[in-house]
Amino acid sequence: MEPRMEDVFALYEQKVAPLSSAQKEKLLAARDEGMTPFVLGCAILRAKQEQRRSRLAGREKHISFNYIYRIIQDWLNHGITTEERFRAYWSAITEDQHKDEGGKAHGAQTKVTREDFTYNPTKQDRSLFSFLDE
Helix, strand or coil: CCCCHHHHHHHHHHHCCCCCHHHHHHHHHHHHCCCCHHHHHHHHHHHHHHHHHHHHCCCCCCCCHHHHHHHHHHHHHCCCCCHHHHHHHHHHHHHHHHHHHHCCCCCCCCCCCHHHHCCCCCCCCCCCCHHHHC
16 A cells, blocks of 8 residues: 555654644645655655664754755655655665675664664554565
8 A cells, every 4th residue: 555645744743743734735745746655754764763873873863844854855856756766775775884884883873773664654554664664
């Protein structure tokens, strides 16, 4: 089942904060530019992952809508708009991290885990972003 925009709104509100109508409009505008709800949800989860990694490194990182929207804009600029393109992007990141782990130690670098992308939908039994839960 493909996520809908309502799922993206619920994910944001679950993971970050309540959404204003202006923020919803910005997310809808990104969808209208070609970004799927799946990728929008992944941008939210990516920001939360960065927050978690920062905390593990002993730094506090505040996640705001503007931070997430900058991720969305960057992905739009780089053509990361579909699940297929997101998977290719994510595979490249994961591959780079594995290469870095094999080289010099990088201070507070942490491994990406399933918990980084846990999504618990409020009204459904299974994650609409199950790819990230694998």
